[in-house]
Amino acid sequence: xxxxxxxxxxxxxxxxxxxxxxxxxxxxxxxxxxxxxxxxxxxxxxxxxxxxxxxxxxxxxxxxxxxxxxxxxxxxxxxxxxxxxxxxxxxxxxxxxxxxxxxxxxxxxxxxxxxxxxxxxxxxxxxxxxxxxxxxxxxxxxxxxxxxxxxxxxxxxxxxxxxxxxxxxxxxxxxxxxxxxxxxxxxxxxxxxxxxxxxxxxxxxxxxxxxxxxxxxxxxxxxxxxxxxxxxxxxxxxxxxxxxxxxxxxxxxxxxxxxxxxxxxxxxxxxxxxxxxxxxxxxxxxxxxxxxxxxxxxxxxxxxxxxxxxxxxxxxxxxxxxxxxxxxxxxxxxxxxxxxxxxxxxxxxxxxxxxxxxxxxxxxxxxxxxxxxxxxxxxxxxxxxxxxxxxxxxxxxxxxxxxxxxxxxxxxxxxxxxxxxxxxxxxxxxxxxxxxxxxxxxxxxxxxxxxxxxxxxxxxxxxxxxxxxxxxxxxxxxxxxxxxxxxxxxxxxxxxxxxxxxxxxxxxxxxxxxxxxxxxxxxxxxxxxxxxxxxxxxxxxxxxxxxxxxxxxxxxxxxxxxxxxxxxxxxxxxxxxxxxxxxxxxxxxxxxxxxxxxxxxxxxxxxxxxxxxxxxxxxxxxxxxxxxxxxxxxxxxxxxxxxxxxxxxxxxxxxxxxxx
Amino acid sequence: xxxxxxxxxxxxxxxxxxxxxxxxxxxxxxxxxxxxxxxxxxxxxxxxxxxxxxxxxxxxxxxxxxxxxxxxxxxxxxxxxxxxxxxxxxxxxxxxxxxxxxxxxxxxxxxxxxx
Numbered sequence: 142x143x144x145x146x147x148x149x150x151x152x153x154x155x156x157x158x159x160x161x162x163x164x165x166x167x168x169x170x171x172x173x174x175x176x177x178x179x180x181x182x183x184x185x186x187x188x189x190x191x192x193x194x195x196x197x198x199x200x201x202x203x204x205x206x207x208x209x210x211x212x213x214x215x216x217x218x219x220x221x222x223x224x225x226x227x228x229x230x231x232x233x234x235x236x237x238x239x240x241x242x243x244x245x246x247x248x249x250x251x252x253x254x255x256x257x258x259x260x261x262x263x264x265x266x267x268x269x270x271x272x273x274x275x276x277x278x279x280x281x282x283x284x285x286x287x288x289x290x291x292x293x294x295x296x297x298x299x300x301x302x303x304x305x306x307x308x309x310x311x312x313x314x315x316x317x318x319x320x321x322x323x324x325x326x327x328x329x330x331x332x333x334x335x336x337x338x339x340x341x342x343x344x345x346x347x348x349x350x351x352x353x354x355x356x357x358x359x360x361x362x363x364x365x366x367x368x369x370x371x372x373x374x375x376x377x378x379x380x381x382x383x384x385x386x387x388x389x390x391x392x393x394x395x396x397x398x399x400x401x402x403x404x405x406x407x408x409x410x411x412x413x414x415x416x417x418x419x420x421x422x423x424x425x426x427x428x429x430x431x432x433x434x435x436x437x438x439x440x441x442x443x444x445x446x447x448x449x450x451x452x453x454x455x456x457x458x459x460x461x462x463x464x465x466x467x468x469x470x471x472x473x474x475x476x477x478x479x480x481x482x483x484x485x486x487x488x489x490x491x492x493x494x495x496x497x498x499x500x501x502x503x504x505x506x507x508x509x510x511x512x513x514x515x516x517x518x519x520x521x522x523x524x525x526x527x528x529x530x531x532x533x534x535x536x537x538x539x540x541x542x543x544x545x546x547x548x549x550x551x552x553x554x555x556x557x558x559x560x561x562x563x564x565x566x567x568x569x570x571x572x573x574x575x576x577x578x579x580x581x582x583x584x585x586x587x588x589x590x591x592x593x594x595x596x597x598x599x600x601x602x603x604x605x606x607x608x609x610x611x612x613x614x615x616x617x618x619x620x621x622x623x624x625x626x627x628x629x630x631x632x633x634x635x636x637x638x639x640x641x642x643x644x645x646x647x648x649x650x651x652x653x654x655x656x657x658x659x660x661x662x663x664x665x666x667x668x669x670x671x672x673x674x675x676x677x678x679x680x681x682x683x684x685x686x687x688x689x690x691x692x693x694x695x696x697x698x699x700x701x702x703x704x705x706x707x708x709x710x711x712x713x714x715x716x717x718x719x720x721x722x723x724x725x726x727x728x729x730x731x732x733x734x735x736x737x738x739x740x741x742x743x744x745x746x747x748x749x750x751x752x753x754x755x756x757x758x759x760x761x762x763x764x765x766x767x768x769x770x771x772x773x774x775x776x777x778x779x780x781x782x783x784x785x786x787x788x789x790x791x792x793x794x795x796x797x798x799x800x801x
Numbered sequence: 802x803x804x805x806x807x808x809x810x811x812x813x814x815x816x817x818x819x820x821x822x823x824x825x826x827x828x829x830x831x832x833x834x835x836x837x838x839x840x841x842x843x844x845x846x847x848x849x850x851x852x853x854x855x856x857x858x859x860x861x862x863x864x865x866x867x868x869x870x871x872x873x874x875x876x877x878x879x880x881x882x883x884x885x886x887x888x889x890x891x892x893x894x895x896x897x898x899x900x901x902x903x904x905x906x907x908x909x910x911x912x913x914x915x916x
Contacts, residue, residue: 183820314830320822338825340857346829348822503894 156204156406160197160249165481167193167242172484174230174238182223182230191220197245206252208261212245215268222275237271240264262746300355302329302373307348308341310367318366322346326363330354370523372430411511414472419466422751426770428457428749469655472512476554476563477505479518483552490529497547500535504554509561512631513653517563520626523651524565525550527622532569534646542644546566559636560677561655566648572641574598597736599639603627634675634766635721636783662750662779664771665728665741667712668719671777672696672741673750673769678782680729680736682744687723699738709789710739714764730786737789739780763788828860835864835905837898838885840876848879855884864905877887 170190174182194217201209219238223230244264307323327333337349351373354360360370370388435454439447480502493497509517531550533539540546551566574593581587581601593601603623630637635653653662654677662673663682685699690708692698698705708727712719719742727738750769750774765782808888827833836854840847847867854860867880867888877888886908889901 222831307830309826311830314826321820324822335820338822338853340859346825501894597893 142279152388153204154204156200157249157253160202160209161516163193164242164246164249164642165478167197168485169481171235171242172488172593175235178230178232178235184224187220187224191217191224194220206248208282209245209248209252210257211265212241212248212261212268215265216241216245217271218272219268219275222272234271234275236263237267241268251370257337301357302334303352303354303357303370303713304352305352305360305368305370308345308349308367308369309352313367316366322352323348323363323366323368326350326385327354330356330359391447399503409471411472414468414511416588416649417468418472420461421461424461425465425551425749425751428454428461429771431457465749469510470508472510473508473655474511474514475505476507476509476514476561478514479500480505480552480554480694481519483522483801485551486522486525487529491533494530494535495528496533496535498529499547499549501549502553503551506555507554507561509653510655513561513601516629516633517651517653520629520651521552521563521565523622523626525552528565528567528569528647532567532571534570538570544607556655557652561653563651564648565651566646567779568646571643571645571647572598572602573643574641577601595638595640598626598641601636602639606638633783634677634781634783660750660752661727661747662769663747664745664777665711665717665726665780666743667741668717669744670715670717670773671775672711673771673779674728674782675766675779678730678786680731683727683729683738685725685727685740697740699740701736701738703730704736706736706738707789708740710740712742714785726783730782735786739782739785739789750779819872821847824850825853828854831865834860835866835902837866837868837902838895839868840880846877849885851880851885866901866905 167190170186170193171479172189173186177183190727194213198217201207216238219234219241223234241264241499244261247259248261251254271378297547305327307320309318309320313319324333324336327350331352333353334353336348336350339346339349352360352370360368364528421489432454434446435450442450483502484500487498487500518536530548532548534542534544536546539548549568551564553566555562577598578587578593578601581604582590584600586604587593603626627637630651630653633653634734637649638652639649640650641647654675661676663676663679665672665674681700681782683699685701685708690699697708697710699708700706706727708728709715720741725740725742726744728744729736729738731737748771750771752767752769765778766784767779768776769779771777806846824836824838838847838850840898851865851867854863854865860886864886865884867877867885869877869880869888869890877890880888887901889898
């Protein structure tokens with residue numbers, strides 16, 4: 142690749158990142174506008190939207206994506222017309238804007254995947270006609286007729302200074318005369334320097350506007366609308382200064398002028414952070430070696446020197462951990478990035494299906510590794526789509542079931558220890574478990590007749606090719622969806638769970654590790670082999686006597702907290718020979734009825750490991766998620782606790798608890 | 802979202818102001834018993850609205866709940882110093898908002914405030 146091409150491709154990456162930001166922001170602002178349909182749209186939202194489209198236009202032109210530039214240009218035109226008219230946003234105009242944004246998204250997405258660009262002529266024509274309709278002819282669409290808004294550095298103002306007072310009343314409000322409309326009218330007349338509310342002697346409220354205008358006649362015409370005015374005396378020290386200085390006087394009063402806060406955000410290429418993380422990984426390994434060396438020389442140095450060395454080592458460990466956490470924090474982004482698009486997905490899909498759906502989002506601020514967030518987008522999207530298309534019923538069946546016609550989907554994120562939990566819950570019809578079971582049996586996926594529990598239900602749903610829908614629809618795909626969802630979650634070291642209640646709804650829960658690269662692990666030994674077990678999947682470690690183990694139906698059980706705990710010998714699982722011992726350590730994963738124990742010879746300690754995941758399908762083994770290097774340079778395998786415990790539970794059907 | 806959440810208070814009616822000036826105007830045109838104030842408004846800062854209310858005998862005891870964003874301890878403290886009755890940090894759950902507004906109203910009734 143030549144330098145020029147490389148430059149161009151990194152330039153394009155920047156473009157996509159930035160275009161994405163503007164599109165997301167535009168989507169958000171459009172949604173905000175939807176709330177004011179038919180009324181007066183918030184000028185701030187319009188302003189922000191306008192800026193998004195304006196920026197998109199500029200950057201699209203820079204990368205010569207002229208289709209995107211044209212769309213952004215016409216979207217911008219619509220908004221300009223909207224701002225110059227009385228900003229009445231009709232549902233038709235709103236839909237036009239929305240489809241314009243959608244076309245823009247399609248164009249950038251097509252460019253990114255180097256696919257043929259979609260045809261945008263229709264969208265552009267719709268935007269053009271919408272723009273000319275929105276600009277009300279009475280006001281004219283000529284930008285030069287737009288009065289100068291009060292802004293430092295704007296066109297130099299002229300005219301006399303007036304103090305205009307507006308006293309609102311219920312009668313005026315009933316006539317539509319409100320402080321906002323008065324303010325808009327004054328803005329048309331000239332240069333508005335300041336606005337401030339004031340308390341009247343009788344307990345009422347008045348608004349005082351400092352206005353510079355030549356149009357005294359227009360002020361006079363407003364007298365009937367609760368407006369009075371008087372010239373601002375030159376003796377008033379606040380207005381004694383030249384008009385040029387009055388701008389700063391206004392700003393210092395902090396009224397009516399939006400102060401732009403400088404952004405102190407730095408955008409960093411993710412690969413640079415990956416490099417840093419890798420370096421820290423190397424440091425962790427080096428320190429582990431140092432620790433091993435220290436242990437070896439303990440006998441051969443003076444105890445005082447050894448203590449000093451050990452102290453430094455401990456300090457190094459702590460600092461290294463802080464450094465790692467610091468880098469990790471840099472990589473964390475709010476999970477809200479995934480959530481922000483969901484309202485649109487839900488809205489579009491609900492309309493397609495003739496359903497009424499409300500989306501409740503909580504915990505957007507929960508932070509998660511950037512790497513994870515990009516890979517979680519599709520699974521979460523899929524589950525949300527499923528919730529709308531399969532979960533929530535149409536309004537009539539809901540009413541018949543005594544539920545509100547509008548369904549609710551709750552999307553939430555929270556942190557639990559080293560994990561992030563994302564939940565997608567609907568209050569729809571729930572999954573018809575017996576029907577799923579019958580289908581699975583018919584398809585030969587299920588051998589026996591016993592009813593499915595939630596976990597087995599999920600296994601069936603996640604079997605590739607399984608679908609309860611007779612016809613695949615746009616939202617749900619063809620039964621590969623859930624398999625892909627679970628695959629994606631598991632690849633990231635997470636777990637997927639489902640809970641469903643007939644008629645009450647379904648909740649999918651995704652649990653993910655906060656980060657992937659470095660994690661705390663327990664070092665376990667079986668025979669002459671060593672394994673690392675990530676702490677995130679471990680609930681506790683217990684010691685059991687051989688005499689405490691009982692065998693029931695060829696499965697071993699230990700007693701733990703008054704409950705029978707099914708245990709599996711890791712050595713037997715992996716075919717490692719080990720001598721029989723009087724005592725074992727058991728690593729417990731899962732809680733309640735799904736708890737399982739992994740029996741090992743002994744646990745030798747706890748340490749930070751650098752995870753190298755094994756993704757090559759040819760060498761992947763179930764139960765092993767990766768490999769790591771311990772301090773002495775030995776490579777050890779990292780056990781995949783969620784996969785192992787799944788396998789332990791699935792093997793024998795140990796549902797009946799043996800009480801002791 | 803705030804509006805949807807508050808709609809759940811079925812025995813309470815609410816009015817909505819899109820801007821700070823409009824909010825102040827509404828005190829005259831649509832007397833209210835409590836105010837939920839978002840600090841981020843298009844025209845003026847929520848704190849300024851609050852300061853104005855507190856400088857006015859008539860509105861000194863009006864319960865005002867301030868909505869702030871996360872990581873913005875400065876505004877929260879400024880709001881409390883300016884006389885906010887309570888605050889809530891965004892993002893919040895609709896249920897939490899309704900609960901807080903309810904508490905605010907109940908406290909006012911307990912104190913025997915005007916309606």
